[in-house]
Amino acid sequence: METAAVQTVDLCKRYGGVAVLDGLTMRVARGSVHALLGPNGAGKTTTVRILATLTAPDGGTARVDGHDVVRDRRRVRRAISLAGQHAALDDQQTGAENLRMMARLAGLAPAAARRRAADLLERFDLVAAGGRRVATYSGGMRRRLDLAASLVGEPSVIFLDEPTTGLDPRSRQGLWEVVAELAGAGVTVLLTTQYLEEADRLADRIAVLHGGRLAAEGSAADLKRRFGAHRLELTLRDAQSFAAAGQRLGDRVTHRDQARLELAVATGGDAAEIRHLLDHADPDRRGLARFIVREATLDDVFLTLTGDPVTAHPEVARV
Known part of the structure; x- marks a missing residue:
């Protein structure tokens, strides 16, 4: 079996007396879009933070691109990129300056950084806005630039934590197209979202989290067949x-x-x-x-799997 791009086994994390992750086991295939779906507090963002080496797990193991997130943090960080819920950009710099700065931080020489920034501005349809300060960008433009910045180092795995939160429908549609292009180019995308349509549209496979556990996993069609009606x-x-x-x-x-x-x-x-x-x-x-x-829709699946107490679905239902 091919090595998974992302794999967790019995992953656990507690904050105080609350188990945010309670034995999470999942596998993300290379070159796929894998969505983490669940209500607030289900453990989606905590999972991403552990996989991105920003938070240490309390138990279990997690590997990204074959590297352990605890023992091989540097190797993991070289293989990944993270676009969080809020764009990590310098508002006082232009779009092009932000990308050149990120490229230089990634170790590219000045000329290579300029070329990489120009390529990304074109790829994300930001050439016309590249010379403007980011403070003047719309929400959709900021998210596109943030995603472009996360690809400066050409990662093999990218984590997108609720990337379209707060975007208007047109901007969300544009970002969906970018994510599909990334997957088509062989990048593995792990996406957390609360938008059911987003998971249905983009994901090859969906993991539904509830109470820090994996309630069900499968393709959108499989989940609808098993848990929707x-x-x-x-x-x-x-x-x-x-x-x-x-x-x-x-x-x-x-x-x-x-x-x-x-x-x-x-x-x-x-x-x-x-x-x-x-x-x-x-x-x-x-x-x-x-x-x-x-x-049946993913709404039906979501309500079936998360509308009852956690104990109603103690087993992991995989397809």
């Missing part, structure tokens, strides 16, 4: 039809809205099952106004 949403014609359909469907109803005359039923999405449910809810075919079959 299609929904058959029914709109009835009148209150009498609504009441009758609700009584017939009984415990299968997952959502009721009497004011809108709407009922929802979980289903596997099979055509035969949906036809049976429609016939069961409206046998004389007079009470149903319309119906919609909605596919």
